[in-house]
Amino acid sequence: MPYVIPDVVDVKQRKTDIGPPHYKNFLPPVIQKNYGNWKEHQILSPGLMVHIANSGDKIWTVRVASPRLLATDTLREIADIAEKYCDGYFRFTTRNNLEFLVSDESKVNPLIEELKAKKFVMGGIGSRVSNVVHTQGWIHCHSAAVDASGLVKCLMDEFIDYFTTKETPNKVRFAVACCTNMCGAVHCSDIAFVGIHTKVPRIEHERFKDLCELPTTMAACPTAAIIPDPAKKSIKIKEEKCMYCGNCYSVCPALPIKDPQNDGVAIVVGGKVGNLRTPPKFSKVAVAFLPNNPPRWPEVIKATKKIFDAYVAGAKKHERVGEWIQRIGWEKFFAVTGIPFTWQHVDDWTYAFETFRTTAQIKWVK
Amino acid sequence: MPYVIPDVVDVKQRKTDIGPPHYKNFLPPVIQKNYGNWKEHQILSPGLMVHIANSGDKIWTVRVASPRLLATDTLREIADIAEKYCDGYFRFTTRNNLEFLVSDESKVNPLIEELKAKKFVMGGIGSRVSNVVHTQGWIHCHSAAVDASGLVKCLMDEFIDYFTTKETPNKVRFAVACCTNMCGAVHCSDIAFVGIHTKVPRIEHERFKDLCELPTTMAACPTAAIIPDPAKKSIKIKEEKCMYCGNCYSVCPALPIKDPQNDGVAIVVGGKVGNLRTPPKFSKVAVAFLPNNPPRWPEVIKATKKIFDAYVAGAKKHERVGEWIQRIGWEKFFAVTGIPFTWQHVDDWTYAFETFRTTAQIKWVK
Amino acid sequence: MTKKYDTPLLDELEKGPFPSFVTEIKKAAAKNAMAADELGLLEKSFRDKVTYWKHGGIVGVRGYGGGVIGRYCELAEQFPGVAHFHTVRINQPAGLFYTSEAMRFICDVWDRYGSGLTNFHGSTGDIILLGTVTENLEAIGTVFSMNGFDLGGSGSAMRTPSCCVGPARCEWSMIDTLDITYDLTQEFQDELHRPSFPYKFKIKTVGCPVDCNAAIARADLSIIGTWKGPIEIDQDRVRDYAKKGMNIQEEIVNLCPGKCITWDGNNLAINNSDCLHCMNCITKLSGALKPTPPFGATILIGSKAPFVIGATLSWVIFPFMEMKSPYEEIKDFIRKATEWWSEYGKNRERIGELILRLGMREFLEAVGLQPTPEMVKEPRRDPFWFWKEGDLEGKPWESWLK
C-alpha cells in the first residue's frame, strides 16, 4: 500500500469510522500461509525463537528491548533494519518489546550482529524478566505521583542480566503505574510499582464551583470521605476517612493532591494474569511507601532487589512470584526479604475480612 | 459433694457469682492422675475407644447417641448405668453425645451389653457421621422457621448406619439451625440445614411504636431495606431489597415473618472448623429451598442423601465434604449430585465478587 | 394429672433407630404438666408448620441480668402449661464431665421446679433447663448456688466459656483447656452475669488446631492450643502404619498443607520450619508423631453467625501466647478488648464487626499490639491506605534498606 501525505491536506477528504487497517496487510507471507497452523516453537536464545508450522515452514523472531517511548528517528532505524533482514516485517509485543520477524534463516545471524553493533538489547524470551508494562508519568500525565519511564529505566538497568541472559524460576512481570488509576497492569503483576500520595487533597473552593460537579466528585471517593459544603458551594473532606487515593482529583481539578515532599512509591507483589497452575492473582502490598527519588530511585531499586533475589533464591521451577509466596507463606516472605510488616499491610477496606487469617495454620519464623 | 435441696428454699441463702463447680470434682481418678499426660488413643469400635496414659493407665470411652433433649428420667437412667460401670463418671461431647468413662477394663463389655439391651445406640467415633449440632426449633424458639430436633431425628435415622458401623472418607459434621441466627454451627459444617423465609416481614404498625426502636430495627437489616415511615411512626420495607433474613424480627416483634406456606429449608455444604490440611471453611449453599415438611422432611432427606452418597462415592480418604468439592470443583459437584444451579446460588451480597470465577480454569461437565 | 394429646405426627418420630426426642418429651409429659403441654403444642407446630412461641420477654433472677431466656406461648389458653416456659442456663462444668450424683441433683431440681426437660448441652455449652415459670426462678437460682452451681450467660454479656475435653482425655492438648475455661469463667463472673457489653461475647478454648469445640467458628475469642517445637517422629510406628496398609504418600505427605513431609518408604522426614501446625499428620499417624514444646495458644478474634455483615471465622491476633496459670496475658487482653469494644461498639455490634468497621489498626493500638504477618492471609490489595502522623517519621525504610 503506498502511503501518501499530500502537501496540502484537504480535511474534507477525511473519512470516519474506517477502523484500523486490516492486520493481513502487515503479516509476513510465511505467517499468512501458516496462519493458525503453527506446530511448535523453540527458544534458541533469550532473544531468539523460532516457530515451526505444520507445513514445516519456520519463522524466526528476534526480540529487542524498547523503552516504548520512541522517537521517529528510532522507528525509522527499526524500519530500515526490518527491511534489510525481514522484508520489512516486524511487530511489537504486548509488553512493548520489538520483534523482528525473519523468514529467511540465513538472515538471522546477520540481523543479530547488526542489532548488537547498533547497541540494541536482545532478550526477554523464556523464563526471565521481560519489558515493563507502564504508563505516562511526568512525560504526559497530570495525575502522575511518580514518573514511569524513569522508574522503568532504573529497574531494567538493574535487572538487565535477567533480560539478556540469566533465568528466573518463571517469567517475572514488572509493571509501573504513576498513580492509582493504574493504567499499567499493576494490580496483577509479579512485582509492580505505583505512585501514591500520603496527604489529603487541597480544596480550591473558588475553582470547585466552576470546574467540578458535586455528585460526581462525591461518587468518586472510595471511602465516602467527601461531603458537601453548601456554604462555600464546594465540598469538605473528612480527613480521617481519606486514603489519599486521588480519585477525587481525577474528576475534579480543584482538588490537587500532588505533593513533592510526600508523594512516593508503593511496591505490590505476587499478581499474575495467566491461568496456568494457579488462577490469576491480585498483587498485594509488599512495601507501602518509599521515597520518590529521581533520577535513580535507589530505595525502590534496593527494595525490589530484596524481593527479586529472595524469589530467585527461594522459588521452585515454574513458580511465579505469587506462587512462591503462596507456598512459603507471607510470614516467611517478610522474613526472607527483611521488609517490615506495617499497619498499611493490613487491609481495612471492602474485602478486609477476606484477607484476615481465619485459621490457626501458621509457620513460625524467627 | 453431697447435694441438698431443702424443702423450703430460703432465697437469701443464694450466693452470686460463684461460677460453675470446679471440673476436678467430676473427673474420674484415672483422669485426675493422668491429666495432661495422655500418650495415645485407639478406636476399638465405632462406639468404643481407649486412651492410654504415659503411665500405662487406661480409660475406656463408650460413646452413645443422645437426642440432646433429655428427660430427667433418662438422665437418671444414665446416672444409674454410670454408677454401675464407671464409678458414676460420664460426660457429654461437644456434639451432644454421651460418653461413659470406664476405668476398669472388665466393665467395658458388660456396659456395652447393658447399653445394647437398653436400646442405647453406640457409635460416632472415628471417620463417620456423629451427632448433630442443633438448636431449639419449635420446641422453644419464637424465631424458628423449621423445627430442629425433628429434622435431626430424620437425618440420623437415615444415616444411622454411618454412626454405628459404616465409615465415611472423614468425619461428616451435620448441623441444623432453625433460623438464620444460626445458633448451630451451620456456617462451618460439612452438611447443614437452616430454616429460611421467602417472603417479606409483615409490618404491624400499631405494635411497632410500643415494641420497637427505630434505629435498632434499621441497623438490624443487612441490606438497608428498612426505612422510617414517620407518618405511621413506624417503618417501611423496600421489598426489592429484602432478603427475608428475619433479622429485623429478631429485634422487633412487630415484624413477624413466619409463614407456614412459604418457609422452608436450605442446605449448605462444605464447611469445616478444624485446621487440618485445609483452613477452616464456610459452608456454601447447595440447595436454596426445600419445603418444610414435618414430620419426616422427605425432600430434605432425599436431597441430603444425594449429597452424602456422592461424597462417599467420590471423596478420597481423609477428604472432608468441602475438601472433596474443592478438588472436584463446584461444576462437578452440581453434576454428580444432580442438584440444579439456580439464581440463589450466585452471591449478590458483600463478598459477591470474591465468589465469582475470575479465572478461565473450568472443568467441562456434560 | 397431666393432659394427654393425640400426637400422630410426633409419634412418627418415635420410630426409627436414633433415640427420639419425642420419647423424651413423652417421658416427661407423663408426670409433668408443662412437658405435657409442650408435647401438645409441638404437635400443633408440626401440623401447622409454624412456631407458637412469642418473642422473648425479660425475666430473671435477682442480682443477675441474664441466665434465663424468657419464653411465653402464643397459645397460652390452649396450652396453659407452657404459658410461661422459660429456659434456665446453668454454667456447665468445664469439659462437660459429670458424676451420677451431680446429675441426679440437677434432675431433682428440674423435676421440682421445671418441666423435667433439658438439653445436654446448648450450643454455647450451658446446661439448658427447658421450661419453667417466673415464680420458680429465685428458688432455682438459690438451690443451684447452694450446691455450687451458677447461672450461665445470656444477653449482651460475656457468655459461658466452653472448651474441648483437652488434657482430661486427649493426648494432643497443648494447653489446659479446662483450667483456662474455669479460670476465665471465674474471672469474668461479673461480665457474665450482668450484661454490659454492646452484644454477646463468647470464649471457646481448644487444646489444639483440630478444634473439637468449633472455637474458630463460634466464639468472639478463640483460644487454640498450638506448639513451637519440632514434631517428634517414632519411625517404627510410622512403618507400622505403612505395613498395615496406610498409603503414607497419599494420606500424609500429599495432604500436608506445608508440603514439608517426605517419605522414602522407610523414613518419614518433616521440615518443621515449613510446618503449618495443621495437625493432619499427627492425628492420622496417631501415636507415631508428637508435637513438642514450647506449647501455647494462637488467639483469634471475631467469629459469629451471619448477622449483620455475614458469618465470620475468627482471625489471628496473637500468633502464639503462652498459657500459664493465672493467665494474666489473656485476661488483660480480654479486658482491654472488651473495654475498647464497649466504648466504641454500637448496640448489637459484635467485637469482630466493630473491628471490621473501624479497622484492625484502631483495635490493635487500643490493646497495645503491633501488626504481624500472621494476622493476615495476605496483605491488602488496592494501593491506598491510611497513614497516621508519625508513620513515616524517621524514614523507616532506611533501617531495613541496607
Next chain:
Amino acid sequence: MTKKYDTPLLDELEKGPFPSFVTEIKKAAAKNAMAADELGLLEKSFRDKVTYWKHGGIVGVRGYGGGVIGRYCELAEQFPGVAHFHTVRINQPAGLFYTSEAMRFICDVWDRYGSGLTNFHGSTGDIILLGTVTENLEAIGTVFSMNGFDLGGSGSAMRTPSCCVGPARCEWSMIDTLDITYDLTQEFQDELHRPSFPYKFKIKTVGCPVDCNAAIARADLSIIGTWKGPIEIDQDRVRDYAKKGMNIQEEIVNLCPGKCITWDGNNLAINNSDCLHCMNCITKLSGALKPTPPFGATILIGSKAPFVIGATLSWVIFPFMEMKSPYEEIKDFIRKATEWWSEYGKNRERIGELILRLGMREFLEAVGLQPTPEMVKEPRRDPFWFWKEGDLEGKPWESWLK
C-alpha cells in the same frame, strides 16, 4: 531552531544498558521544538518531583468524541513548545504487526504534525502519538484516514480492542484473536468514536488461557480461547523432555491444578475430565501436548483498575462460546450488555461495577442467560437471598429429587 536545556538528572538516565527514553526524547528534541520543551519540562519534573501537566481539556477531531487526550502545561510560559501537548491515539493493527512502509508513514505524519515522540504502544493497545497542538488535529485525522488508519478510543466509549499474537505466530491459539479483534473493532466503530457509555469499555482477546494480553485483568470484556477436546500426547516427546532432565513429576504432575496427570516414568496420562484447561502442562511440555477441538472461548466480564470499588479481575459469563466469523453471538452479547449498562449505569460506573451493584441476576436476565456453576468459584455463603415471583412455582425440587 530548538531550545537546549541542561538536563543533568535526565542525563543520568542515558547511562546503563537498557535503551533510554531520554535518548529518544533528545533525538526528537534535536529537531523538534515541542520535543525540546518536553525534555526541559521533564528535567524540571525530575528536579521538583512533581508533574507539571494540567488536568486534561477537551479537544478532538470533528465527528469524533474521542481519540485525542487534551493536555496543557502548567508552565506554558517557560516551556511554550508544550503549552499544548495533546496525545493522538491511533488504532493499532490487530496483533501489533507493522511493515517498514507503514511505520515510515506514521513517522512522517508525526514529524510533520507532532513532537516526533511516540509510544509503541499504549497499555490499551493504541499507537500513542505524544504531543501535538489543537490546530493540527484535523489534518492528522485526515492524513491517517486517507491512508487507512483511524483514531482509537478514549473517554466513556468502547475502547480500542486488542489481542495477543494468536494464530499469527502461536501454536496454542484456539481462536482467531486478530480476526475477532479486527471484526469487533469494525463492528463497534460508532461506539468507539462517539462516547455514549457510562464509562470506558475495553475488549481484550487472547488465544488461550495463558493470556499473553492480560485480558482477564484489563478488559471489561475478556475473550479467552479454550478447548473442549482431550489433550493429545506425544509420548516420545514427553520421554525426551524427561531424558533431557525435566522432572516431570515435579514440574508437570504436581503443578497440575486439576490433579489429573500421572507419570509412571514412561507414559504420561491425563484424565481430561478433571482438566481445568490451565495450559501449564501444554506450555511446559511444549510440542509434546496439544489441545484438540472443539475450540472456542471463555467469555468473562468486569476487570478494571481499583476505582471506585477496588481492582477486579473479569469473571466467567459464558464458560464456552464458539467463535466463528461473523461472531454474531459475542456481538449480540456486547450489544445487550452495553445497552443494559447504558440504561442503568451511573456516570463513571464500569459495567463490572454495575453488575456488582445490581447483582448478577439482573445482568444475566437482561442478556438472556441462565446461571451456571462455572460462573462462580463457589456458591454464596450466608443463607439469605432474593426470590423472584415464580422461582418456586411448580415446586422445582420435585423434578430433580427423584
